[in-house]
Amino acid sequence: MKDTPIQVPQRILMGPGPGNAHPRVLAAQSLPLLGHLHPPFLAIMDEIQDGLRYMFQTKSKYVCLISGTGHAGMEAAIANMLEPGETILVGNNGIWGQRIADLAERYGGKVISAEVPAGAALSLPKIKDELAKHKPAVLFLCQGESSTGAHQNLAGVAEACRAHDTILVVDTVCSLGAVPFYGDAWGIDCMYSGSQKVLGAPPGAAPFMLGERGFKKLQNRKTKVASYNFDLNLILDYWGCFGKRFYHHTGMISNWYGIREALAIASAEGLEAMWARHRKLHLYMWEELSKLGLEPFVEKEQYRLVSVNTIKVPEGVDALALCKNAMDKYSVEIAGGLGPTAGKVWRVGIMGYNAQLANVELVITAFRDGLKQQGYKSR
Ligand code: PMP
Numbered sequence: 001m002k003d004t005p006i007q008v009p010q011r012i013l014m015g016p017g018p019g020n021a022h023p024r025v026l027a028a029q030s031l032p033l034l035g036h037l038h039p040p041f042l043a044i045m046d047e048i049q050d051g052l053r054y055m056f057q058t059k060s061k062y063v064c065l066i067s068g069t070g071h072a073g074m075e076a077a078i079a080n081m082l083e084p085g086e087t088i089l090v091g092n093n094g095i096w097g098q099r100i101a102d103l104a105e106r107y108g109g110k111v112i113s114a115e116v117p118a119g120a121a122l123s124l125p126k127i128k129d130e131l132a133k134h135k136p137a138v139l140f141l142c143q144g145e146s147s148t149g150a151h152q153n154l155a156g157v158a159e160a161c162r163a164h165d166t167i168l169v170v171d172t173v174c175s176l177g178a179v180p181f182y183g184d185a186w187g188i189d190c191m192y193s194g195s196q197k198v199l200g201a202p203p204g205a206a207p208f209m210l211g212e213r214g215f216k217k218l219q220n221r222k223t224k225v226a227s228y229n230f231d232l233n234l235i236l237d238y239w240g241c242f243g244k245r246f247y248h249h250t251g252m253i254s255n256w257y258g259i260r261e262a263l264a265i266a267s268a269e270g271l272e273a274m275w276a277r278h279r280k281l282h283l284y285m286w287e288e289l290s291k292l293g294l295e296p297f298v299e300k301e302q303y304r305l306v307s308v309n310t311i312k313v314p315e316g317v318d319a320l321a322l323c324k325n326a327m328d329k330y331s332v333e334i335a336g337g338l339g340p341t342a343g344k345v346w347r348v349g350i351m352g353y354n355a356q357l358a359n360v361e362l363v364i365t366a367f368r369d370g371l372k373q374q375g376y377k378s379r
Pocket of ligand 1: 016017069070071072096142144145146147171172173174194203
């Protein structure tokens with residue numbers, strides 16, 4: 001290997017993630033390391049917890065970062081909230097429900113899938129029916145299904161869960177900060193997110209929360225959590241939730257500096273302003289894309305996710321060629337489909353630091369140019 005400085009091209013990441021990180025976040029990550037139990041670092045962890053409580057709209061004591069990406073959040077949720085032999089009802093409208101089902105099986109759970117077509121989400125009456133039929137120990141829902149661009153409504157779900165003593169686990173990896181989320185008011189028992197999407201930080205930390213009922217479930221487990229790395233009894237002890245600090249693993253020092261900065265930036269903007277900024281750009285982009293003859297994959301507007309937009313590939317158009325042109329000519333990433341949408345859609349992320357008008361304009365220009373090159377004419 002040559003001893004030369006690393007070279008990285010500049011790209012505008014408008015796919016489903018990662019997005020570009022805020023420069024202040026990147027600068028924070030280059031600050032000197034501290035020890036993972038040094039008081040100044042513990043004070044930064046306390047600040048992170050305050051920022052997370054704001055993002056999650058919760059007063060819960062049990063908030064932390066799980067070291068690892070969104071998948072680490074997924075695994076922590078399943079490893080702790082589900083016991084072997086218990087039933088989990090999985091809202092399955094894309095790849096994230098399928099992945100949770102896979103994880104749940106690995107941890108000895110019995111999986112029941114509540115299927116809805118890709119591009120839709122579960123209605124509250126359907127959720128209530130499925131809960132009554134299966135009385136599961138856990139219900140999993142994904143607020144922002146990034147493989148299909150569908151938004152899952154969460155209001156009222158926790159009340160339905162309580163009737164059957166079901167723990168509600170929610171994925172907000174692609175949605176937290178872009179659309180409303182009310183941890184306490186919606187009664188969410190367990191939730192995880194990701195750092196590299198709306199938070200505008202590099203990947204490597206999964207924001208995580210247990211509500212009161214989620215914490216009780218953890219305390220009342222009959223079996224030991226099968227994963228050491230994801231045992232919340234130990235992780236929350238490192239995060240000071242039980243009045244002391246236990247060395248579970250070395251905190252991700254530099255990465256958490258970045259998360260601290262990202263949370264400070266989000267708090268300064270305010271959640272309502274963030275939600276409005278994302279929504280406005282989403283509506284604007286669709287207005288412009290429809291002028292080009294492009295259509296949303298998610299038919300019903302109520303199910304359309306603001307942060308990850310799925311755009312139907314018109315017949316005869318080479319989706320990959322359009323993505324390649326966008327990258328080669330404009331250095332902008334437009335992604336293809338995933339799982340049930342592979343080959344059928346493009347995916348455009350409007351997330352966090354990248355949710356700026358200039359970036360959305362660039363995406364529209366790349367679509368206009370890419371379609372023109374292929375001789376596509378809107379109807
Ligand atoms: N859930 C959702 C909804 C996601 O979009 C993603 C990432 N695309 C994940 C989970 C997994 O996150 P990661 O790739 O950071 O592990």
